[in-house]
Amino acid sequence: MSNDVDLTAAGDETFARPNLQRQLWEGRAIKNNVLTVLTWIIAILASVPLISVIYMLVMRGGTRLFGVDFVEVMTALPPAGFEMGGGIGPAIVGTLAMVAIATVISVPFGIMAAIYLAILGPTSKLATTSRFLAKVLTGFPSILAGVFVYAVLVVNFGYSPWAGGVALSVLMLPTVVLAAEEAIKQVPQRMKDAAFGIGCTRTQVIWKVVLPTGLPGIMTGVMLAIAGAAGESAPLLFTALFSNYFLESLSPVNNPTASLSILIYNFSGMPFENQIELAWTASLVLVLIVLVFNILARFFGQSKV
């Protein structure tokens, strides 16, 4: 009891009314404020180019897209020379078709490769090599994918949506593989144990437990890969070329195909106001397509694991 009294007394003496008020002009307070303001300024500067790109796209591409011409822009053939009006219909169809082809090729291969990397032989020589190559390929110059497909397919069969799709799939594959491998590895071991414990074969464990559980992560990777592929132009230059007409068939022989990115490239260099305006519109449409897939990726990523 007497101890308590002593302690209180000692405390009172040592900490006699400390000053707790904020000292604005103290050294570290100034430093703190300056650095905070600095980060604000840098953050705003960094977002200036991003916002101005979007602003310019919406301003210059939006007039045609969101105006009375909407249907014409989305469906009509591109104009020739001094023609007025016209649209980017073939390019939209071509881009979507080639991205679809690339997805159909890269997703099954990518997921199967990921299953091998994550479950069947994660430490095998083949796995470590292909994982390394996949990582290298994520930074692969996209024009080389075009040159590669040009040498393998286009030289023999001519330009086609398939050649374009294959070139895009080369670019998508590493993203899909690495994302799917990561998603599959996230499936807890105890879930796999449960499946084995109930009498699943390894195939059943993979099909019925691992893939459904890892699906949100796999879909996120696929959507991001699609978004990346949709915006590519370099690999399509050598493989799909361009066309002013709608894709009439999926023929893999001599079937040049329009795409948004090449249309932007072609029209932006023309001396006609109408074409330049359409190039802006096409840019906005392309950004919106990429945005849709990015939003889908986030949507899938959020669903339960």
Place this chain on the structure above:
Amino acid sequence: MNAVAASDVAQTSEFIAEPYQPEGPTVIDCDVKKIFYGDFLAVRDSVVPVEKHKITAFIGPSGCGKSTVLRSLNRMNDLIPVFRFEGNVIYHGQDIYASNVDPVVVRRYIGMVFQQPNPFSMSIYDNVAFGLKLNKFRGDYDEKVQTALERAALWKEVKDKLKNSGLSLSGGQQQRLCIARAIATEPDVLLMDEPCSALDPIATRQVEELMLELRERFTVGLVTHNMQQATRVGDTTAFFSVDISKSGRTGYLVEMGPTRQVFDDPKEDLTKEYVRGEFS
């Protein structure tokens, strides 16, 4: 006292437990000669008969190989690449380690409940129906799912939310869901590897009561850290210990018998020390 205990352990380096002669019929006759993980001898010389419609409890200090032995009874350890088993596990007259035996089929008859609740990332209903679908069951799924959940004492809590994810349940409910999933296919034997170690006391009590009911229909093998749990639910108890006299840490069976006898009147000094809580 500690010194005496250590010397006792040292003397038992070649100790082999007296085989337990069960009174009733057995479902599994497990005769472990040696179990290796790579070069490491994990368990040696342990004869563990598992009696029909009884709960066989496996107790012992950490690293004594009780889980390893339990997981050898349905070939779960085959999933570990370096695992090697020497001996026999006779299940209804067949050695499950015979070369012509498919471990996948073994696991459909000898089910397993794990230490951590591990429901699949799917609905409660689908979790229970999973094993049925696997076995290509044709018939009334709803009825089977309900029966399994009722037997697992979970039906009342989940009957209105069967479509919810199994992962949305609490830990104790998840573990009972896993038990429902394991018994939906009516396995012959249910192996439980420390099923209550991740559960709170109330959930533990529920799962223990459940085990006693399950005993009527199934044969249960139970690994537990908790000696009170062994006395509460175990019909027979197998006590394992660790052999530290050799270079490794090799587990072996010290004593097996009716639970009452192992706890009240153990034959071996080591058992006596362990059940009194003198080492762990």
